[in-house]
Amino acid sequence: MTEPLLDVRNLDLVLSHRSGDLPILQDISFQIMPGETYGLVGESGSGKSVTSLAIMGLLKKPLKVSGGQVVFQGQDLLKLRPRRMRDLRGDRVAMIFQEPMTALNPLSTVGRQIAEMYVLHQGKSWREARRLAVHALDSVKVPNPERRVGNYPHQMSGGLRQRVMIAMALACDPDLLIADEPTTALDVTVQAEVLRLIKELCAARGTAVLFISHDLGVIASICQRVGVMYAGCLVEENDTVALFSNPRHAYTRGLMGALPRLGSRLTHGRQRLVDIDSVIADRSVLTETRFIMPRGAANGESA
Amino acid sequence: MKLGFNILLGGGLTALVIIGGLLAPWLAPFDPVLDANLMNSQLPPDSTFWFGTDSQGRDVYSRILYGAQISLTVGIVSQIINTLIGVALGISAGYWGGWWDDLVNGLTNVMLAIPSLIFALAVMAVLGPGLVSLLIALGLTNWSWTCRIARSSTLSLKSQGYVQAAQTLGYGDIRIMMTQILPNIMGPILVMATLGMGAAVLAEAALSFLGLGIQPPYPSWGSMLTDARELIRLAPWAAIFPGLAIFLSVLGFNLLGDGLRDSLDPHMRTRKT
Numbered sequence: 001m002t003e004p005l006l007d008v009r010n011l012d013l014v015l016s017h018r019s020g021d022l023p024i025l026q027d028i029s030f031q032i033m034p035g036e037t038y039g040l041v042g043e044s045g046s047g048k049s050v051t052s053l054a055i056m057g058l059l060k061k062p063l064k065v066s067g068g069q070v071v072f073q074g075q076d077l078l079k080l081r082p083r084r085m086r087d088l089r090g091d092r093v094a095m096i097f098q099e100p101m102t103a104l105n106p107l108s109t110v111g112r113q114i115a116e117m118y119v120l121h122q123g124k125s126w127r128e129a130r131r132l133a134v135h136a137l138d139s140v141k142v143p144n145p146e147r148r149v150g151n152y153p154h155q156m157s158g159g160l161r162q163r164v165m166i167a168m169a170l171a172c173d174p175d176l177l178i179a180d181e182p183t184t185a186l187d188v189t190v191q192a193e194v195l196r197l198i199k200e201l202c203a204a205r206g207t208a209v210l211f212i213s214h215d216l217g218v219i220a221s222i223c224q225r226v227g228v229m230y231a232g233c234l235v236e237e238n239d240t241v242a243l244f245s246n247p248r249h250a251y252t253r254g255l256m257g258a259l260p261r262l263g264s265r266l267t268h269g270r271q272r273l274v275d276i277d278s279v280i281a282d283r284s285v286l287t288e289t290r291f292i293m294p295r296g297a298a299n300g301e302s303a
Numbered sequence: 304m305k306l307g308f309n310i311l312l313g314g315g316l317t318a319l320v321i322i323g324g325l326l327a328p329w330l331a332p333f334d335p336v337l338d339a340n341l342m343n344s345q346l347p348p349d350s351t352f353w354f355g356t357d358s359q360g361r362d363v364y365s366r367i368l369y370g371a372q373i374s375l376t377v378g379i380v381s382q383i384i385n386t387l388i389g390v391a392l393g394i395s396a397g398y399w400g401g402w403w404d405d406l407v408n409g410l411t412n413v414m415l416a417i418p419s420l421i422f423a424l425a426v427m428a429v430l431g432p433g434l435v436s437l438l439i440a441l442g443l444t445n446w447s448w449t450c451r452i453a454r455s456s457t458l459s460l461k462s463q464g465y466v467q468a469a470q471t472l473g474y475g476d477i478r479i480m481m482t483q484i485l486p487n488i489m490g491p492i493l494v495m496a497t498l499g500m501g502a503a504v505l506a507e508a509a510l511s512f513l514g515l516g517i518q519p520p521y522p523s524w525g526s527m528l529t530d531a532r533e534l535i536r537l538a539p540w541a542a543i544f545p546g547l548a549i550f551l552s553v554l555g556f557n558l559l560g561d562g563l564r565d566s567l568d569p570h571m572r573t574r575k576t
Contacts, residue, residue, distance in 0.1 A: 056471055090473030097471075102464030107486045116482070121473060168472060178471075 003074070004031035005208050006055070006176055011068035013047075013054055013232075016061070024050060024063065025232045034175065037202065037209040039219040039240070041255070042229030048212045051229070052178045055210070056095060057085045073175065091121040094169035098181040100161035104153040110164045111137075111149025117171035136167040140197060159190035163197065170201060177202060178210045183218060195222055216259060220244055228252045310562025316555025320548075324371035331365035335522045338362065345538040355540035357530055363541055366522035367548050373523045374552060377437055377507040378500040384442025386449055386496045393453025394480050394488075398461060407450065414447040420506060427515040437516050441503050449495045456488040490567035494560050501556030508549050524549050 013025035025047050032038045040048045053059050055070050057077055070077040072093065077085065089095075097103045105113060114136050115129035124132065130149065137145035140163040153161055162182060169177055179198060183191040199222055202209050213219050219226055220240055227237040228249065236249040247253045323330065332351075343360035346352055354363035396407035414422075423440040430436030460466055460483070469479050510516035511525025519526055524545040531541035 058467075058470055086473050086475055088473070089471055095468075095471035097464060097468060099464045103468040105465045105469075105483055105487070108482070117472060120478070165468070168468075 002033065004071075005034045005036075005073065006032040006210070007069075007071040008051075008055070009069040009071065011051070011054060011070065012066045013050060013059070013063060014066045015063055021066065023232060025054070028068070028229075028232075028234050030227050030234060030237060032176065032208050032210060035203075035206045035208055036225065037199075037211055037223045039211045039213065039223030039226040040229055041214060041216060041219050041226060043214060043255075046229040047232040048214075048229055049180055052095065052180055052210065052212060055178065056089060056093065057082075058089075087121070090117060090169075090174070091172045092174050093176045093178065094172070094174040095178040095180065096162070096165045096169045096182045098184050100158050100165055100185060103165055104161055106153055109150050109152055110156070110161075111151075114149075114164065114168050114171060117168055121172045132171075133167075136171055137164070139201065140164070140167045140170075142167075157190075158186055159194060162186060162190075162194050166194070166197065166201070170205070170207070173205055174207060176208045176210065178212070180212045181214070184213070184215070191218075198222070216244075216255065228255070307562050307565055309558045310566060313555050313558025313560070313562050316551055317559050320371050320375060320552045320555060323368050324375045327365075327368035327372055331362070331368045333362040333365040335361065335366040335369040336520045338365070339520075345534065345541070347538075348540055354544040355538065357527070357541040358534055358538065359530075363527070363544050366527060367524070367544055370522045370524045370527060370545065370548065371552070373434070373517055373521070374504045374507060374549075376434070377441060378503045378556070380438045381441035381445070381503045382496045382499045384438070385444075385446040385499055386492060388443070389446035389449025389495075390453045390485070390488075390492060392446070393450040394457045394484055396450075397454040397457030398476065398480055398484065404454075407454070411447045411450050411454075414444070419444040420509060423506060423510060424513070424515065427510060432515050432518055434517060437507060437510060440510070441506055444506075445499055445502060449492060449499070452491050452495055453488060456491060457484055460484050460487055491564075494564040494567065497556055497563055498560035501553040501560070504549065504556065505553050 008028055008030050011025055011028040012023065013028075014021035015024050028047075028051060030038065040051065042048050050059075050063065053063075054065055055072075055077065057080070059065065065078055068078075072088075077088075080088070104110065111130060111133045114133035115126060118124040118129035118132050119126060134145045134149050137148055142148050142160060142163050148156075148160075153164075156164065166182075177198075182198065183194050186194060195218060198209065201207070209222075211219065211223055223240050225237065226240050226243050227234050228243070228251065229235065230249075230251045236243065236247070236252050238246075238248075243252065244256070247256050332353075338361060340360040343352070343356050344358055346356045346360075348355040352362050352364065354367065357363055357366070392407045392410075396404040422444045426440035426443060427436055430439060457480075466479060466483050469483050474483070507516055507523065508525035508528070511523040512529050514526075514529065517523035517526055519530070527545040528542055528549075531538065531545070535542050
């Protein structure tokens with residue numbers, strides 16, 4: 001078996017506060033193989049995004065890692081000096097975000113912003129970088145790339161901007177792409193195109209993807225393996241097919257149960273949409289029990 | 304873009320000062336220093352001496368044109384120094400936060416608490432009078448508002464998606480400040496610099512009036528006022544015209560600053576596009 005590309009081991013993350021440390025992530029462990037697409041699902045506030053920020057080394061006070069390792073290509077990212085970590089970001093690990101509308105600098109052309117990646121990480125000249133930027137736009141299937149490089153972000157639609165973000169993120173052929181809900185802000189048809197694009201580009205380049213979403217449908221269509229996060233813990237992890245056909249953890253089942261299904265009204269008659277009871281549990285309570293007593297119990301199941 | 308009244312009038316007055324200053328050697332009928340002739344002392348305005356003459360018989364019109372050079376130099380150079388200091392401190396404080404932010408904030412508050420003219424007087428007292436020390440004194444005293452604005456704009460930009468995206472793409476701190484933050488706060492900074500120029504012109508006049516700025520016989524609007532002060536009843540034109548020059552140029556800078564603020568306002572801009 002090959003070495004995992006990213007090996008997150010027992011990651012603990014806390015929010016430092018005067019009254020003591022509040023645990024945010026507890027004992028998160030997962031591995032991503034080279035070229036693999038790994039999905040992280042969970043509701044808002046379950047710790048998906050903060051996990052990705054921890055991997056990128058971009059946690060802001062008062063958040064801090066209190067234990068564990070993030071081993072990427074054999075080195076522990078948490079022990080890396082800031083300068084080395086910065087060189088790694090954008091070059092070996094890149095990230096795309098939910099909000100394509102705000103993720104680009106409004107005052108410079110998209111071509112310049114893509115070109116800057118080549119200048120920054122590969123030491124290319126601006127002239128060369130600009131040529132590569134046209135190429136990069138072409139590779140993310142932006143029509144008319146020669147003309148579009150001179151565009152400012154406000155001249156582009158959300159879907160195009162997300163493509164530009166992808167072009168920037170993949171400019172230096174990173175080994176890992178972290179996609180934090182990259183399609184949530186896009187409408188459904190564009191969403192499908194962007195997803196296909198990410199899938200194709202990463203497959204072609206052998207880029208591993210950590211795909212964060214709360215959309216189970218999206219996860220099912222793109223990921224090979226899935227981890228389910230709940231209240232700062234990774235509660236279940238399995239192959240996508242196995243997880244969807246046989247969810248084991250009560251929370252995963254709750255999550256699946258809450259999906260509206262097309263045609264269910266014909267087979268089961270008119271029903272209320274199922275929801276997961278109560279709001280997300282208070283972490284300070286969860287520190288003791290760790291599991292989802294209130295919710296699992298409400299669904300008549302045990303954790 | 305439709306230019307507002309402010310920007311037109313302000314720009315016009317500022318252009319007048321700039322043209323007057325730059326072309327002074329060609330526009331001025333007399334030498335501002337050497338053409339002193341006590342026979343012509345305190346002549347009222349006529350066709351030879353458009354603005355009259357001062358107590359030493361020098362042409363007030365020529366002296367005002369040359370004085371524009373000094374006012375402009377002081378206004379522009381001191382504002383460049385102020386803006387560089389204010390922007391560098393403001394952006395870095397806003398971006399890095401922590402103890403550096405506290406330090407810069409404290410310094411800014413101290414600077415704001417000291418009346419800038421008094422501070423400039425103190426600096427001038429240490430450095431001695433003259434153009435260079437005037438530039439240093441005014442360049443060191445007026446950066447606090449620029450700093451505050453740069454800092455608060457940086458704070459709001461820091462949470463913008465593209466600044467965070469730049470971090471994930473491996474940009475260094477300095478690069479983020481230069482390429483992501485600075486261009487996006489140039490609008491308000493430019494406005495502050497323009498408004499500051501008016502203040503600097505006024506401060507130069509005040510310091511020169513007090514005898515600490517430009518030294519006689521070189522013409523500065525402030526020192527011209529000092530010279531004319533004692534004879535204001537006999538030769539009011541020697542005081543009125545430099546005063547008018549100060550008034551109009553400060554008005555010009557301020558209107559230009561206001562006009563720029565209106566046209567650079569992000570709300571106005573989104574409506575435009």
